Amino acid sequence: MVKTLLTGFSLSALLAVVAAGQAASKAQPLPGLDATVTKVEHAASASLRDCPPGTNTVNAVTRPGEQFALVTVAFKVSSTFKAAPMKRPTVTDATDKKYNTASTFVDVGSVPEYSCTFPFRLPEGTKLKSLQIESASLDLSSLDK
Amino acid sequence: MEVDRRAFIASLGGVAAVNLMDHEAKAEALEHYMEDKLDEMVAAQQPEKFPTVAEIEAQITTRPYRRGAGSVFTGQRGENVKLIEPMPAKPTLNDFFRLRFAPANHVLQSATRAMKTGMSEEIILACLLHDCVLSLIKPDHGWWGAQLFEPYIPEKSAFAIRYHQTLRFYADDDAGYEYPDQYYRIFGHDYQPPQYIADTYKMLKNHKWYMEPRLVTVNDLYAFDPNAKVSIEPFQDIIGRHFKQPKEGLGYDNSPSAHMWRTLARPDNPL
Numbered sequence: 001m002v003k004t005l006l007t008g009f010s011l012s013a014l015l016a017v018v019a020a021g022q023a024a025s026k027a028q029p030l031p032g033l034d035a036t037v038t039k040v041e042h043a044a045s046a047s048l049r050d051c052p053p054g055t056n057t058v059n060a061v062t063r064p065g066e067q068f069a070l071v072t073v074a075f076k077v078s079s080t081f082k083a084a085p086m087k088r089p090t091v092t093d094a095t096d097k098k099y100n101t102a103s104t105f106v107d108v109g110s111v112p113e114y115s116c117t118f119p120f121r122l123p124e125g126t127k128l129k130s131l132q133i134e135s136a137s138l139d140l141s142s143l144d145k
Numbered sequence: 146m147e148v149d150r151r152a153f154i155a156s157l158g159g160v161a162a163v164n165l166m167d168h169e170a171k172a173e174a175l176e177h178y179m180e181d182k183l184d185e186m187v188a189a190q191q192p193e194k195f196p197t198v199a200e201i202e203a204q205i206t207t208r209p210y211r212r213g214a215g216s217v218f219t220g221q222r223g224e225n226v227k228l229i230e231p232m233p234a235k236p237t238l239n240d241f242f243r244l245r246f247a248p249a250n251h252v253l254q255s256a257t258r259a260m261k262t263g264m265s266e267e268i269i270l271a272c273l274l275h276d277c278v279l280s281l282i283k284p285d286h287g288w289w290g291a292q293l294f295e296p297y298i299p300e301k302s303a304f305a306i307r308y309h310q311t312l313r314f315y316a317d318d319d320a321g322y323e324y325p326d327q328y329y330r331i332f333g334h335d336y337q338p339p340q341y342i343a344d345t346y347k348m349l350k351n352h353k354w355y356m357e358p359r360l361v362t363v364n365d366l367y368a369f370d371p372n373a374k375v376s377i378e379p380f381q382d383i384i385g386r387h388f389k390q391p392k393e394g395l396g397y398d399n400s401p402s403a404h405m406w407r408t409l410a411r412p413d414n415p416l
Contacts, residue, residue, distance in 0.1 A: 054370040060323035085263050102321040106261050
């Protein structure tokens with residue numbers, strides 16, 4: 001099994017396993033909306049879905065020298081949450097360079113609990129420091145090994 | 146790797162079957178299960194192999210129709226075309242949605258998303274109409290679509306429809322638009338947009354209305370959800386406010402695009 005793991009596992013899957021063992025970063029981007037980063041993975045393609053996610057079938061793919069960082073965030077919406085348009089999240093790397101995602105918040109309060117994976121197109125090898133959702137900043141450095 | 150305990154037990158035939166297994170058999174079954182799951186994960190991460198432009202061109206003579214034919218002129222999935230319901234004497238935009246553009250799921254999803262994300266009514270209308278002309282013709286659908294609707298809609302909406310076709314080929318990180326993998330499938334992974342598209346993009350980049358077609362592309366990208374439930378009803382007010390419905394009916398008002406509406410209305414006419 002270990003041999004299979006080492007030979008068959010892509011780097012992205014391995015990173016996902018590593019990430020799963022790390023502590024989650026939590027914040028409240030807006031009153032009544034809790035966000036917890038649960039996973040950071042790296043992949044060559046990314047599903048383009050809104051947040052909360054539907055089942056959109058379109059993906060984006062990387063060009064040579066790029067990777068997608070897939071940042072998964074669990075959201076909990078409480079009764080005090082007031083629906084408002086939210087900006088797309090951003091991430092920063094160790095040098096504080098900012099990266100955008102194509103994923104957008106749509107109908108954030110429509111379901112009480114959900115998980116969204118935001119794809120960020122980055123130069124290969126980039127390690128992330130933090131995720132910004134509205135005014136909240138969530139640590140990614142412990143998850144993006 | 147996380148193991149879904151229920152799925153694992155179910156794969157072995159349920160709790161009763163598991164209870165009949167000794168520890169070694171259970172351990173072995175678990176290992177096989179995890180290896181299978183791992184193979185699935187690895188397979189899922191293999192990049193899809195997209196066709197080349199040459200491979201797509203090689204398919205041209207394998208079809209009894211050309212890819213650019215509007216959808217009212219071809220059968221779906223290789224079937225013969227079906228009889229279509231005649232249009233009313235004075236057809237409206239709603240009639241065309243119901244009888245010629247249907248199911249129109251993609252444009253309805255696109256407009257729904259534009260509405261939910263607080264975009265302007267001109268953009269919502271452009272999203273609602275941006276691909277309707279694919280029923281008539283597919284190549285250069287941005288230009289054809291704008292021409293079809295131009296006499297009846299705001300200038301910004303027509304501009305957005307005309308140029309969304311061009312901007313679909315160019316990613317815009319700030320606006321949240323990624324180049325879609327479906328374009329690698331449709332055009333080939335080595336496809337380069339023709340010079341007139343590159344020139345149009347150059348013009349658009351410095352245009353004051355750049356964001357109008359760009360916002361159509363952003364909503365376009367996220368409107369391929371097979372499970373989305375959408376209808377035209379939420380857009381009736383916007384249509385009422387911004388679509389100048391001719392009293393003679395679309396196709397009979399002598400507008401510059403009236404003949405296009407008539408062609409859509411009667412696609413079985415031989416001449």
